Amino acid sequence: MTSVPHWPQPWTAETFVAVYDADDKLRYASAAFKHLFQLDSVDATMTFDDLIKRGALRNCGPRIDCGVVISFIAEMQKRRRQQAGQRCFATDTLDGGWYWMTETVLENGWIIVIGSEISPLKHLELTLTKAHSEALNEARTDFLTGLPNRRHILSYLDILISTLSGSHNAQTPLSIAVADLDRFKSINENFGHLVGDDVLRDFAHLARTTTRRSDVIGRVGGEEFLVVMPGTTTDDAKAVLERLRRAVEARLVPVKGGSVVRYTLSVGITQVSPADSVDGAIGRADASLYKSKKLGRNRISVDISVDA
Structure with a gap:
């Protein structure tokens, strides 16, 4: 029977250490390892x-993210003894700790596992990642409506x-629309800016729930919004936006005092063509919006200067 060699211990008491023999039986465990797995002693028959x-x-x-212990073990065993040498990885534990693991497979089949706790660093990383994600989201989002901002x-x-300029995409339709809330200035003047903000948030909610998942609507300034509708002809775009227009027309936004x-x-x-610029396409949509305003507001006009 192979005896367990004497292992020098340059690590600290908090270091996570385990040694497995060629039959994958646990032959040595540090105090930190025993504590992690709630072991009183090392059982030489435990694999x-x-x-x-x-x-x-x-x-x-x-922590076993897949939720199935047998699947986790099978996946780990594929990696553990592929070849002699060393691999490193981070793992988290059920007690909330994080460890940087170094797993060394010796030529005789024995495995030495050493883990150093990196919980403070990992928690800092997660905090920074979350902060970065939140900052990125804020940079892209209009603070009032929650819609994408102008940029x-x-x-x-x-x-x-x-x-659109690619050969495979040249025939794919793309429509855009510029939408503007009618007489919004008078709402602010008669009811105050807080009510005006409520109206903008109400419209943003309607826009998200009435348009399709493929449509993206952003606030480009004040009470003006840009709707980008990939894979959509102007006829289809008009049908979608007519649904939104009617929903807005029927909307009642409550105000303090019961009104x-x-x-x-x-x-x-x-419709946007492959030769278009952003400014050129928006300019045509703006011209159609002006036509809607001139004809009496609360309506949709479609530019026909670009072939569908």
Whole structure:
């Protein structure tokens, strides 16, 4: 029977250390390892598989994201003994800790596992990642309505136009619309800016729930919005936006004191061609919007200067 060699210990008491023999039986465990797996002593008959199953039953040891212990063990065993050498990875444990693991497979088949706790660093990383994600989202989002802001929606349109120039995408329709809340200035003057903000948020909610998932609507300034509709002809765009216009027309926004505010929407639609620029396409949609306003508001006009 192979005896367990004497292992020098340059690590600290908090270091996570385990040694498995060629039959994958646990032959040595540091105090930190025993604590993690709630072991009183090392049982020379306990294999790696046994240890993981025991940890799952006692709610200790590594966190198993897949939720199935047998699948986790099978996946780990594929990696553990592929070849002699060393691999490193990070793992989290059920007690909330994070460890940087170094797993060394010796030529004789024995495995030495050493883990150093990196919980403070990992938690800092997660905090920074979350902060970065939140900052990125804020940079792309209009704070009042929660819709994409001007920079984001214009950048999205620019990307879509550039893809139209590709041979595979040249025949894919792309329509845009500029939508404007009618007489919004009078709402602010008669009811105050807070009510005006309520109206803008109400419209944003309607826009998200009435348009399709493929449609992207952003606030480009004040009470003006840009709707980008990939894969959509002007006829289809008009049908979608007519549904939105009617929903807005029927809307009642409550005001303090029991009264309500009604508002309407005017829209201008154009189809985008591969030769278009962002400014050129929006300029045509704006011209159609002006036509809607001139004809009495609360209506949709479609630009016909670009062939569908």
